[in-house]
Amino acid sequence: MRAHEAGALHGELGSRGPGWLRTPEDVNALVPQLWPRTVRRDAGGAVSVGGVSVRELVERFGTPAYVLDEEDLRTRCREFRSAFPDADVYYAGKAFLCRAVVRIVAEEGLSLDVCSGGELATALAAGMPPERIGLHGNNKSVAELARALDAGVGRIILDSFWEIDRLTALARERGVRPGVLIRVTVGVEAHTHEYIATAHEDQKFGFSIAGGAAFAAAAKVLDEGVLELRGLHSHIGSQIFDTGGFEVAARRVLDLQARIRDACGVELPELDLGGGFGIAYTTQDDPQPPGDLAKRLTKIVEDEAQALRLAVPRLSVEPGRAIVGPAMFTLYEVGTVKDVDGIRTYVSVDGGMSDNIRTALYGASYSATVAGRTSPAEPILARVVGKHCEAGDVVVQDEFLPADVTAGDLLAVPGTGAYCRSMASNYNHVPRPPVVAVRDGQARVIVRRETEDDLLALDVG
Numbered sequence: 001m002r003a004h005e006a007g008a009l010h011g012e013l014g015s016r017g018p019g020w021l022r023t024p025e026d027v028n029a030l031v032p033q034l035w036p037r038t039v040r041r042d043a044g045g046a047v048s049v050g051g052v053s054v055r056e057l058v059e060r061f062g063t064p065a066y067v068l069d070e071e072d073l074r075t076r077c078r079e080f081r082s083a084f085p086d087a088d089v090y091y092a093g094k095a096f097l098c099r100a101v102v103r104i105v106a107e108e109g110l111s112l113d114v115c116s117g118g119e120l121a122t123a124l125a126a127g128m129p130p131e132r133i134g135l136h137g138n139n140k141s142v143a144e145l146a147r148a149l150d151a152g153v154g155r156i157i158l159d160s161f162w163e164i165d166r167l168t169a170l171a172r173e174r175g176v177r178p179g180v181l182i183r184v185t186v187g188v189e190a191h192t193h194e195y196i197a198t199a200h201e202d203q204k205f206g207f208s209i210a211g212g213a214a215f216a217a218a219a220k221v222l223d224e225g226v227l228e229l230r231g232l233h234s235h236i237g238s239q240i241f242d243t244g245g246f247e248v249a250a251r252r253v254l255d256l257q258a259r260i261r262d263a264c265g266v267e268l269p270e271l272d273l274g275g276g277f278g279i280a281y282t283t284q285d286d287p288q289p290p291g292d293l294a295k296r297l298t299k300i301v302e303d304e305a306q307a308l309r310l311a312v313p314r315l316s317v318e319p320g321r322a323i324v325g326p327a328m329f330t331l332y333e334v335g336t337v338k339d340v341d342g343i344r345t346y347v348s349v350d351g352g353m354s355d356n357i358r359t360a361l362y363g364a365s366y367s368a369t370v371a372g373r374t375s376p377a378e379p380i381l382a383r384v385v386g387k388h389c390e391a392g393d394v395v396v397q398d399e400f401l402p403a404d405v406t407a408g409d410l411l412a413v414p415g416t417g418a419y420c421r422s423m424a425s426n427y428n429h430v431p432r433p434p435v436v437a438v439r440d441g442q443a444r445v446i447v448r449r450e451t452e453d454d455l456l457a458l459d460v461g
């Protein structure tokens with residue numbers, strides 16, 4: 001039994017490649033691509049961000065906490081803006097949304113993609129200009145569509161024939177002509193986890209190009225003339241590193257655009273290629289800088305449009321993870337350390353699958369470091385687990401931590417800005433952690449910690 005498990009463990013290590021093996025110095029190092037830009041180790045060995053030590057953050061705000069490097073977030077917004085000077089960059093709010101983040105992305109010149117009434121309400125409450133909001137969703141309610149129209153949302157991305165009929169009726173009632181895009185399915189197998197791939201045929205999003213629904217939807221909207229059809233939209237999936245999928249998607253979408261021109265006599269002025277740009281969660285990931293990505297995508301669209309004798313449409317993209325993911329880390333406190341019979345060491349922290357479901361749900365990989373100090377101890381292979389009543393409650397599957405890691409140590413997990421707080425739950429009635437934004441030596445809470453009163457607030461009787 002033991003030999004079998006040791007073999008399995010060896011296999012896991014092998015699959016990480018030689019770069020994964022660590023020395024004590026590496027264990028203390030902060031690999032730049034994994035951490036927000038202002039993260040350092042101070043003279044005492046503690047991690048600091050935006051000039052504030054994690055020790056101070058923990059004293060003031062407790063653990064677990066999501067820590068946002070505001071300068072890093074703003075820099076990523078600016079990088080996307082300048083990488084796509086002639087395109088619209090919609091931040092995908094599903095990655096992480098709160099009023100402060102809406103204001104930051106708005107100040108940095110981004111637009112906002114929302115996919116529910118709740119996200120729309122947050123965007124409007126924070127003062128995002130409605131014309132810079134795009135509304136997504138495969139099953140938007142009549143109330144959500146009506147609210148978007150009444151608020152004057154800039155564009156609505158249509159996802160079904162039902163929705164075309166509903167929105168057309170609502171627009172007629174109000175005498176308005178909303179801008180719409182048609183979300184199409186391009187039939188690309190994106191190389192990512194099945195649950196976050198969205199361009200293969202067998203799934204719930206969009207109108208199929210291959211099956212003819214996408215053309216029929218465009219023809220219907222143009223024929224009825226109530227909605228203003230601005231363009232087509234394709235989102236192939238998430239955490240994608242290879243631009244090949246975008247290339248195929250752009251080609252198929254533009255080909256449809258040419259067919260719409262030929263059959264309906266209309267050249268659609270816009271094209272949205274969605275989001276999904278990958279980030280580094282471990283040293284094994286090597287994402288492209290936004291500038292390189294933008295050059296490739298823009299060139300693909302220009303070449304393809306030229307080949308089809310189409311005017312180059314105005315491009316838009318919808319990055320979520322690539323904007324906010326690397327700008328945050330989660331700070332935990334270690335509670336127990338268990339050496340399981342020579343198999344591996346389990347390091348338990350005071351959060352877990354309620355603040356980061358991605359490891360359990362998608363088998364996502366993360367890394368971690370002891371954040372309150374450096375250590376001269378040899379590395380040991382550890383698994384960082386949470387405090388929930390579930391064996392699958394894993395935060396970091398495999399990480400080398402110093403052998404002296406102990407209760408009371410602070411542990412930081414980078415890359416948790418996207419889809420962690422936004423997918424957080426109250427499983428086991430664990431209150432959700434706060435989000436603390438740090439910039440220029442100042443820390444402020446932008447989402448407060450949930451309390452036990454919050455947990456009881458919805459109980460009636």
Ligand code: LLP
Nearest residue numbers: 092235238239275276277318319320321419
């Ligand atoms: N645009 C559309 C239409 C989308 O559906 C999404 C993500 C995005 C943009 C932004 O994708 P991003 O750039 O953030 O990858 N919960 C999963 C990810 C689900 C993504 C859903 N749609 C995760 O934790 O990996």
